[in-house]
Amino acid sequence: MAPMTEPAAGRRPLLNRRLASFGTTIFAEMSALAARTGSINLGQGFPDTDGPAQIAEAASRAVLTGLGNQYPPGPGVPELRAAVARHQERFYGLSWDPDAEVLVTAGATEAIAASLLALLEPGDEVVALEPYYDSYAACIAMAGAARVPVTLRPHGGAFALDVDELRAAVTPRTRLLLLNSPHNPTGTVLGPAELAAVAELAVERDLLVVTDEVYEHLVFEGVHTPLASLPGMRDRTVTISSAGKTFSFTGWKVGWVTAVPELVAAVRSAKQFLTFVSSGPFQYAVAEALDLPDSYYADFRADLAAKRDLLAGGLAAAGFEVFRPQGTYFITTDITPLGEKDGLAFCRSLPERCGVVAIPNQVFYDDRTAGATHVRWAFCKRTVVLEEAVERLGRLSR
Structure with a gap:
């Protein structure tokens, strides 16, 4: 046939x-x-x-010594979860419990998918910055939710967020804001005033926020400020990052989520039925990479x-x-x-x-x-x- x-x-x-x-x-x-x-x-x-060659060697060493060759723990190997927590404290002063507030994923792509599938239901609206990375739209659709774009527009030689347009996009059906800063594809980095406006809106309207920060170490002007560090945002923000862009090993697909225990548990509930686990030996190597010097x-x-x-x-x-x-x-x-x-x-x-x-x-x-x-x-x-x-x-x- x-x-x-x-x-x-x-x-x-x-x-x-x-x-x-x-x-x-x-x-x-x-x-x-x-x-x-x-x-x-x-x-x-x-x-x-x-x-870095030393990080590639760490992955090779993990394979040859049997670290991660079988299923790693569902939340990620303890060494990597601890390294992620150290990284967040070191660069941003954010304290996360590696056992309850860090989840390792198959790259940021799975972290985004798991977060949206976990936190959205059919009929929910998601406000997302446009242009957006293509997996955002697909994951929102798979969750049965509706995306509501807020367009970054050219202004003064760069792209800018209109916070009034963002506020106007929120309706009673809005469940979640989906942000990406530093932003792909425009290269925009949301500044203090924009982030403060996002935080104020999220708190006022009791919204969840999923923020994709995979380019956190590639900010050429200004600084990267995690949204979760702003007042009122820790308990409502899922922060996503990964090793691929920071360490130039995009094929390893090692990402992570940091959030309060209730949000991590929700995301883990969806993540476990996507890849279950992944990238065992690479997780040990990325743990070493995150501790590289300034x-x-x-x-x-x-x-x-x-x-x-x-x-x-x-x-x-x-x-x-x-x-x-x-x-x-x-x-x-x-x-x-x-x-x-x-x-x-x-x-x-x-x-x-x-x-x-x-x-x-x-x-x-x-x-x-x-x-x-x-x-x-x-x-x-x-x-x-x-x-x-x-x-x-x-x-x-x-």
């Missing part, structure tokens, strides 16, 4: 209707395009070099800042309007000065025009017109690769 790939006449579609609108991710499409055309891939946000974090940030400046300069020289990011791996540009209006069409044609791949931001919006001319570029690559990309992009202005 031939495999059933399409529904027979009269049958409902095979794919759950909540996911029917999502299809293949833009990252898969553009990475395949890069491979097919031999282009430089500045689309997907992963480094092209590995992280110099590691400073050097890592300085290296990425230099790469940001290199690519930003090249993009400006090629004719783009460049929104200089305060953090993350990414630069957003506007293609309007090049006489272009459709970011998706532009990105699909770019490999043939100059051998570079980028991501159209419009796929991260509910309102596609809001990001129609915006394109995202990843600068988490070797300097020589970025230099070659800049050279190729220069063809657009010739």
